[in-house]
Amino acid sequence: MSVLLNPGIWQEEAVTPPDTETKVIIATNEATDALGNATEVATHSKAWILGNEATIERVKEQGGKPWLLHVLRSEEPYEIPGLRVIPYSLKRDDPETGEPMENLGLYLELGKMRVAYLGDSKVRGPFGQFEVDIVIVPIGGDGVFPIKDAVGLCIDAKPKLGIPMRWVSNDQPKKFAKYLDQFAQGVSPLVMEEDQTVETHWAAGNEFRYELS
Amino acid sequence: MNNHKTIVIDLEENEKCRTGQFNELEKSEVSSVLSVKNVSETNRIWNVRVLLADSTGGTDIEEEELIAGEIDAGSQWEHNYAVDIEAPLLVVREVFDTCSEVDTEDPHWAYAFGRANPVEIVLIVKNNSNGVIDNIIVNKTMPEELSQVMVQVSEKGSAEYDEGTKQVFWKDVQVNPGEEARLSITAVGEVEDSEMKSAGELVVSYRAEGQQRSSLDPDMTGLTEFLTGIETAETEPNCWEVTLECSNESDLMVRLDKAQIFLHPEEGGEKQLKVDEKPSFEMEPGQEWTTSFEVKSKSPPKCTQEVVYTPMRVIKKRVLGKIVKEPQPIPVYEIKYTKTFDPPEVSSFDKTPIEVNIDIENVGSASINEIVVEDHLPEDVMPPKKEHVTIWIAGEEYNGPFDLQMEPDNQDPETPHKLTFTIGGLKEIVGELEPGKSVRINYAVMAWKSRPEKEYPSPIHITANIVPPGHATEISSEEGKHEIGVVYKKRRISAKKAINKGAGAGEYSVLLVVENRGEVTVENVKVTDWIPSGFEFVSVEPPEEEPTLSQVEDGTNISWLWTRMNPGDKKKLRVNVRGEGEYERREPKVVSD
Numbered sequence: 001m002s003v004l005l006n007p008g009i010w011q012e013e014a015v016t017p018p019d020t021e022t023k024v025i026i027a028t029n030e031a032t033d034a035l036g037n038a039t040e041v042a043t044h045s046k047a048w049i050l051g052n053e054a055t056i057e058r059v060k061e062q063g064g065k066p067w068l069l070h071v072l073r074s075e076e077p078y079e080i081p082g083l084r085v086i087p088y089s090l091k092r093d094d095p096e097t098g099e100p101m102e103n104l105g106l107y108l109e110l111g112k113m114r115v116a117y118l119g120d121s122k123v124r125g126p127f128g129q130f131e132v133d134i135v136i137v138p139i140g141g142d143g144v145f146p147i148k149d150a151v152g153l154c155i156d157a158k159p160k161l162g163i164p165m166r167w168v169s170n171d172q173p174k175k176f177a178k179y180l181d182q183f184a185q186g187v188s189p190l191v192m193e194e195d196q197t198v199e200t201h202w203a204a205g206n207e208f209r210y211e212l213s
Numbered sequence: 214m215n216n217h218k219t220i221v222i223d224l225e226e227n228e229k230c231r232t233g234q235f236n237e238l239e240k241s242e243v244s245s246v247l248s249v250k251n252v253s254e255t256n257r258i259w260n261v262r263v264l265l266a267d268s269t270g271g272t273d274i275e276e277e278e279l280i281a282g283e284i285d286a287g288s289q290w291e292h293n294y295a296v297d298i299e300a301p302l303l304v305v306r307e308v309f310d311t312c313s314e315v316d317t318e319d320p321h322w323a324y325a326f327g328r329a330n331p332v333e334i335v336l337i338v339k340n341n342s343n344g345v346i347d348n349i350i351v352n353k354t355m356p357e358e359l360s361q362v363m364v365q366v367s368e369k370g371s372a373e374y375d376e377g378t379k380q381v382f383w384k385d386v387q388v389n390p391g392e393e394a395r396l397s398i399t400a401v402g403e404v405e406d407s408e409m410k411s412a413g414e415l416v417v418s419y420r421a422e423g424q425q426r427s428s429l430d431p432d433m434t435g436l437t438e439f440l441t442g443i444e445t446a447e448t449e450p451n452c453w454e455v456t457l458e459c460s461n462e463s464d465l466m467v468r469l470d471k472a473q474i475f476l477h478p479e480e481g482g483e484k485q486l487k488v489d490e491k492p493s494f495e496m497e498p499g500q501e502w503t504t505s506f507e508v509k510s511k512s513p514p515k516c517t518q519e520v521v522y523t524p525m526r527v528i529k530k531r532v533l534g535k536i537v538k539e540p541q542p543i544p545v546y547e548i549k550y551t552k553t554f555d556p557p558e559v560s561s562f563d564k565t566p567i568e569v570n571i572d573i574e575n576v577g578s579a580s581i582n583e584i585v586v587e588d589h590l591p592e593d594v595m596p597p598k599k600e601h602v603t604i605w606i607a608g609e610e611y612n613g614p615f616d617l618q619m620e621p622d623n624q625d626p627e628t629p630h631k632l633t634f635t636i637g638g639l640k641e642i643v644g645e646l647e648p649g650k651s652v653r654i655n656y657a658v659m660a661w662k663s664r665p666e667k668e669y670p671s672p673i674h675i676t677a678n679i680v681p682p683g684h685a686t687e688i689s690s691e692e693g694k695h696e697i698g699v700v701y702k703k704r705r706i707s708a709k710k711a712i713n714k715g716a717g718a719g720e721y722s723v724l725l726v727v728e729n730r731g732e733v734t735v736e737n738v739k740v741t742d743w744i745p746s747g748f749e750f751v752s753v754e755p756p757e758e759e760p761t762l763s764q765v766e767d768g769t770n771i772s773w774l775w776t777r778m779n780p781g782d783k784k785k786l787r788v789n790v791r792g793e794g795e796y797e798r799r800e801p802k803v804v805s806d
Contacts, residue, residue: 075755089783090781091781100781122781123779123780123781123782124777124779124782125779125782126775126782126784128776128777128779129775129776129777147566148563148564148565148566149779151564151566151659152563152564152565152734155564156776156777175566175568175657178601178657179566179657179659181601182597182598182601182657182659183566183595183624183659
């Protein structure tokens, strides 16, 4: 199962190549930095696009195929073989107006692996109480989580891995990693560089392991 | 030797030396005067020659014989010369210790700013010659920043301090060959700024009577008023006694070195040496000396004489010395610091990482070997781990050893902590921290649910020291200088409730909406609702929000506990109940930290 999350456009450049092969694309909100070129990728790979109503409406405007779209509603699980998603309605600031807008936080189950993906969230919602193995969290501030809230979430959720995303300066992931290492007992920070992949699995059913390319 | 006058050959050799700031010999030179002093009151001497033979090595005298010529009574003739030397006869050493209260192998060399420095100055003079050196006079200038000057009793000579001129005089010192004399001076040093200070000049003069730096071994010849003559007296017919008579007509002692009488035969031919004496006779003024021989001759014999004499001389010699020691520079060690929190203030009731930066600048004139920082963290702050402390020295990240002691040694945010950073041994590791350079300590703490009604002072105390270590200079934060600011964020939690009829008889669906509408995260949010008697809990949506039920007198309390609600977080619960009777409404209760 391959799931593409928030294939955003940053600085007018698509982060994800349009010929990326995937089964499912989930955008946590309709802003360009989240939705990005999801419609183009989905068209190429015939992938499902999942998102809240506003996101799906935006995809339709972009010419997305209606039969490949699915609206996610807060706290309603979506399940296909190999993937279970529970979205939660969170908030972010609209990058254009600065007004609050909905952003979905995603609780994902991929096999035995439980992942919390906060998207572009500015609030944590119930994610601090979930038992998850991996937290993927924005740290850049300015409408999304600043470092301190990302660290605070990891302290409370106690995942095995804390993966930062959406930073705007190179010292932010370093600080995130430093703070997790220092203040979040049992949480390993993992700062991923461009084109890196991480493989995670449960060894012998109860030992969490990961390998970074 | 009698008490009559003798010519004086005088060697006065002046050695002048300059030593550097740390007693190293920088320059030594000897300028000397060889003089012939005619001590006669009435008689001149002439044809004076000073004989040096092969003793001129090490001097700039190239001749083996110096022509002094004529010297009037009471006058003298002089010749200047220089001598090469490697070291003076007297070795002078000054030990300036800025912290005599701390025993170390090497003396302390800098003042600690802001402290009363217990200074001890030890002056040492050592006789490296084979003779006695006396008349040693030591003159030490005491720096302005020294007070309470006490001159300790010296075993040799006498010493005193003149407050007016700020001079220590140590005089009448005499040192035997190979021995040394010491004088200890104590004082208190206090500096008002960190500019380089001076230890004060040291000047030593001395006299080594009977000693010389050159190897000159002078002698002399000369003439003065001296009568010689031959008397021939017939003792029997044709039998003559020939007498050579010499008389010292001067008031000087004269030594008669040679007396010869030659007889010139009547019949001609070569003269005959009849008397040949080398009497080395020391003749006092007016004293005569004679010698004679007998000869047979029909006529008075014809004789001539050859007499060699010279005014007697004594050699006097001495070395006069002067050593000037360049003042030792005494730097000052002083530090200043800044301490910042980033961010400087945190939201109340939140968990916020704070970067702590402590910059310590060497604002003195001495290089620093050790810095100790005592930083105090208030309660509600989680301290750092040692491995997350970063240190820069002079702009370069420092990866050398340092010590971090934490009291108590845990990361419990509920108790205050004292962190003690010791960055020492810099000289051996990366070199001392030079003036103008800085040390930066960076670490992160976590503000842990700071409360708006509390204050979070974080005072700091820093010391710095040199090597060898003396009294440290120190600096402390002013009261209230460093506080972690807490921004009060209002807590606002709303709880709304709606009671709706359910699908079946006696069934109700109670909707509870709990929302954090405040500006800050709240923790341990407990929501309690009430189910009246006659009704019972059936289910809740979402099902994972399983409530805690507890029976009370008039019904059932139903409650939820959430560890944290961020601003904007909302909980929507639908509670299904079933029973009989009227469903009375009571408002849900919300409490939180």
